[in-house]
Amino acid sequence: MDFGLSEQQQLLRDSIERFVQDEYAFDARRKIVASEEGLSRDHWRTFAELGLLALPFAEDEGGIGGDGVDTMVVMEAFGKGLVVEPFLPTVILCGSLLKLAATAEQRAGLLPGIIDGETLLAFAHGERRARHDLGHVEAKAARSGDGFVLDAAKSVVLGAPSATQFIVSARTAAGISLFLVPADAAGLSVRPYLTIDGQRAGEVTLAGVTVGAEALLGPDGGALPLIERAVDIATAAVCAEAVGCMQATFERTRDYLNTREQFGTKIGNFQALQHALVDMFVELEQSRSMAIVAAVHAGSDDDAARRRAISAAKVQIGKSGRIIGQTAVQLHGGMGMTDEMQVGHYFKRLTAIEQSFGDSDHHLARFQGG
């Protein structure tokens, strides 16, 4: 066994950590979150220059050929900075769907735009009644000539407001299928909003959107296994991001205990708080272990082993994130409740991650083969 990062992975980590440190300080992030678009185009260009937008794609298609561990390295660093740019929906989630389902022709049409930062994607999949069930798709794709007409109401679609291109799931006569739909297609509309953790998402409605046969992504009626695999990859990615959040939360809380004084002494001298800090640390270590397990299994073709690993990681990280987030706020006292302190923002991201890509109950059942 080897838990070490390769030299290249260390370089990757260092370059993103440097970026986060120099460009993504808390105030800078706050401005991005408050901006009209909720993302920085400059930073997106930087991601393109660093090769991050090419990370998962094959080298012969202009990509870097990165694996699950590379994704983990990036996402953990993003977690520390609470990066809000739509890297996850564009590169990880939709990028994986393209890798798994797209024809060479479709990839040739889309990957260059993604890699150079022109194309932003969102996966319009979840629906009002779907909750955490990936197979719950009511959206319809009716044959019309050699193309399709799409009718769909998609809910809480991450990255929807900035997407130039959507991957939409809908049912054809054959079953759940995926379609590439440009954001400016007639009949497609987005109700954009902020999410509690400073990201952007939206309700996406498709009312009689017509697409050609070339819009079908992957097998007609056979998309569900591909969706499940792409979502597993994204789940492993948010587990790594959560570890970055937890690490930063832990460090800030430790530093606060070493600074804040009450009763004439550092509050870190109170044993109740020392034990709480240790509990946070244990959760962090447990989560890091599981994020690694998830990263290594993320791309696996062995469905049973992959499901078990990813779901176990999500359960662990859901629990640990809650404990770490809540304890951090508690140990900061009133300061922990303020929008001014970064710990509260990590807490919110951890809360959002717990409810994304299946909550703990969902993954506990899936871990047991359910």
Next chain:
Amino acid sequence: MDLSYSAEDLAFRDEVRTFIRDSLPTHIRDKVAAQQHLSKDDYVTWQKLLHGRGWMAPHWPKEWGGCDWSPVQRHIFDEELNFGNTPRIMPFGTKMLAPVLLKFGTEAQKQRFLPRILSSEDWWCQGYSEPGAGSDLAGLKTRAERRGDHYVVTGQKTWTTLAQYADWMFVLVRTDPGAKKQEGISFILMDMRSKGVSVRPIRTIDGSAEINDVFLDEVEVPVENLVGEENKGWTCAKYLLGHERSGIAGIAHSKKMLEKLRRVAAEETIGGRPLIEHGPFRDKIARIEVELMALEYTNLRALANETRGAMPGPEPSILKVRGTEIQQAITELFVEAAGPYALPFLPEALEGGANVEPVGPDGAAAFAPTYLNWRKTSIYGGSNEIQKNIVSKILLRA
């Protein structure tokens, strides 16, 4: 032993229920039910209605407008207020300041301030905490210097809840900087419109702004607004904290929220069936319910002891710790019930009269903000760590 309500108790419950149903304005009730933000006017309107019925401060002595109710009646009243979706009665005047005035105030102070609390003419806020003095409240630095018949007060208070609405603030100040920590403190009453008072909102993680910094720059406070003796304010301060903690368990509120949670979970579906029938989720609700039932009877036992005249022991702290844990656990289940639909941040939906189309279940826009906001309950009113310190001292001494 008898754990049931008497016929009189039941009649009393009907009386309260009918009053609420007939007098609470619908638009206020709807806002409370939807967990939306209330305006100052919403609170005051309701409090004036209660005052009209003589129910603004049931726990006060009868001669000052209290009700002489039994513990069971107080419990019933609290439940009906919560289940009737009434705005909570602001505790700063009725539950914090009033007991201090009744015990330590002069006759003139009681005459001047108590009736105006009852009638909601004065909105009070609590000026205890400072940036450097939270858990260690006695470490406060705000200075009050006696000049003729005034104190001149300079310093900073923080976390002051709803100071933006307040007409008055009761303030802990340091009148003798030379004395030992607890011994140089005084309890004074400050008109918020005095020159030198400025209030700055503090935004919290849920996006709301209910707390404030209050800056005091040479604020003049007449000496007649000193409560109790100069430099003996710590006694008042501690007396008040005992009262603050007892109401903080929020048992009736938790019961109501559990009922609402069950409604949300009945409408949400998982695999095509109601979430409320989903074993793991149902068990989580039931576990909290059991814990809450236990706390309800622990509270009733404590109230019964109190009326028998027994000194309050660790009960207020126990009720505060477990009560806030339960409240927080319920807010977590609301987020879990809404799942991904709890993630949109729709602050407009939290304002009354707003017409924002919901994402996910009705009212879901309030679930995550409430979860985040409710983290405060284990921090304020003496943090849960401090409560446990208090209890362990009592237990180990026994």
